[in-house]
Amino acid sequence: xxxxxxxxxxxxxxxxxxxxPSAIGGYTLRCRIDTGGTGQVYLGESAAGLQAAVKVIKASxxxxxxxxxxxxxxxxxxTVHGPFAAAFVASHAYADQPWLAVEYVPGxxxxxxxxxxxxxxxxxxxxxxPLLAESLRIRGCxxxxxxxxxxxxxxxxxxxxxxxxxx
Numbered sequence: 001x002x003x004x005x006x007x008x009x010x011x012x013x014x015x016x017x018x019x020x021p022s023a024i025g026g027y028t029l030r031c032r033i034d035t036g037g038t039g040q041v042y043l044g045e046s047a048a049g050l051q052a053a054v055k056v057i058k059a060s061x062x063x064x065x066x067x068x069x070x071x072x073x074x075x076x077x078x079t080v081h082g083p084f085a086a087a088f089v090a091s092h093a094y095a096d097q098p099w100l101a102v103e104y105v106p107g108x109x110x111x112x113x114x115x116x117x118x119x120x121x122x123x124x125x126x127x128x129x130p131l132l133a134e135s136l137r138i139r140g141c142x143x144x145x146x147x148x149x150x151x152x153x154x155x156x157x158x159x160x161x162x163x164x165x166x167x
Contacts, residue, residue, distance in 0.1 A: 016042070024099050025092055027054050038066050043104060052089050052101040059097065070098050077102065084134050 014032040016022070020040070022029060027044030033053060034041035038061040044054035057070055071093045077100065078088050091100035110128075114120065120128075 013043070021056065021097070024054060024056055024097065025090060025095075025101060027052060027101060029054065037061065038070075044101060051104040053086070053104045054099055054101045057098040062098070067093070067098060070100075074100050082134065084131060 016029060016031060020029065020032070020042070024044070027042075027046055029042040029044050031043050032040060033043050039055045039057050042054045042056065044052045046052065057066060074091045074093045077091075080088070086103040086105050089101040089103060092098065093100070108116070119125075
């Protein structure tokens with residue numbers, strides 16, 4: 001399977017640093033694709049060549065409260081399903097270095113796309129409403145907006161659906 005390389009117009013990417021793990025949970029880590037206060041997200045590849053976004057809790061941020069929130073995030077992610085949510089793949093919330101993996105969906109954040117290409121046409125802008133509604137439904141599953149953002153797939157305007165299916 002060909003490795004989808006993030007970067008360029010699609011998604012910002014940063015090479016692994018010397019202190020990053022090279023592998024975790026059976027995933028070879030290829031690069032950094034996002035960072036947050038408690039975790040780092042990497043592009044990972046399984047032995048079978050499947051790509052995943054692998055979130056790893058930073059050792060410096062790991063305490064009892066952080067682990068409890070992470071366990072809640074993992075439990076919530078297991079319940080989120082739908083055509084516009086990246087699928088939960090695997091996790092180990094109780095590992096020395098807790099991690100979770102979800103389906104990797106390449107694509108830019110909306111802000112990155114608009115900055116590079118200009119404002120979206122009206123039809124594409126209007127189609128974002130249903131995606132936001134889906135995000136709110138995901139929020140009802142107990143995820144924070146940042147966690148929901150990671151679960152909603154980033155689509156180019158041409159890929160945005162005219163509406164979401166009824167739940």
